[in-house]
Amino acid sequence: MRLIGAILSQTTAGWLDALTLRLDVVRASAGPLGHTAAILVAVGACVSILLGRSVVLAVNRMRRGGMVFVMALNFVTLVLTYALLGLLVWVTGVLMIGSHVPAEQVVWAVLWACSPLVLGFATAIPVLGPAIDRALMAWSLLILWSIIRDLYATTLWRSGAIALGTFLAVWALSAVYSPLLARIRDVLWRRATGRPLYDSSRYVLEQATIEGSEADLNGWLIEPDRAQHEPDRVEQEPDRVEQRERR
Known part of the structure; x- marks a missing residue:
């Protein structure tokens, strides 16, 4: 129970610090406890995003098994997306700053940038949903900016350039591979169950x-x-x- 309490405490503290741009990335991402906390934030972000899209899922009459399947794949995709973001940040940091921060440490640190997505359930609000979605992404970018500045101990503008450049690069790459992943997801579900994921x-x-x-x-x-x-x-x-x- 102490271990669970410690994990939840570090997760909550790290999440709040990330939202207020006060995250100590080295401490929050250190060791198995920090890794677990970062994963829990990613899980919370994935669940919240699915809740925000619950209206679409309800319209398409998605069943419980389908929702669990989509939730699992969305979690994997979210973690991989931010892992890719971390790798790009590490490569850019090496090229622009010449830093020797380990790639693994950068990836775990960058995973905290998805903290605002824990509030993704708010995108279900009619009319305001798209605006809230953009605001959460901008918030995530600001957190990434602060993480890079803290991690590399570099200037405000250089860390901002790295954050914006890598963020846009991942966004462009996701626009390419997301449709492919969605198609693979639908094929796997159809092969496993004999019915489409969405009842068209x-x-x-x-x-x-x-x-x-x-x-x-x-x-x-x-x-x-x-x-x-x-x-x-x-x-x-x-x-x-x-x-x-x-x-």
Whole structure:
């Protein structure tokens, strides 16, 4: 219990310090305890982002298994994205500053830059959602700026140039590989379950051709408006259900 308390305490303290641009990156990222705290922040960011997108997931009628699957892959993608950001920061630091900070230390430190995304659930607010999303990304950039300045002990403008350059580079790369990852995700889910991750209209129409499926257009559950105009059909449908059960 002491270990869990220590992890939660360091995670909370590091998260609040990151949000207020007062993070001691060397202390917060040191050892297994610091690594665990950084991972918990990433997990919280992933869960919060999915909650923010819950409206879209609900519209597409995503099932619980699909949400867990998407959450796991989004977490992996988020960690890999910030790991890539850390590697780019390390390479840029070596080239521009000549620093010999270990690459692993830079990656773990940069992972704290996703702290604002823990508030990603706020993007579900109607109308304000896109603006909140941009504000969180800008906040993340500011935290990255402060982390680089602290980690490399360099000037304000040089650390800002490294932060902005690497941030834009990762954003451009993610625009390229994100659609590919999404396609791979959908294929894996379809192969594993036999159904698409999102219930598109095309899938519903395909299911409509299968007798007894959840989207069977010939089933006895018909729309109320149609029932008013087709009372004879409503009376005939229970007989059809009995015939199916006898089969």
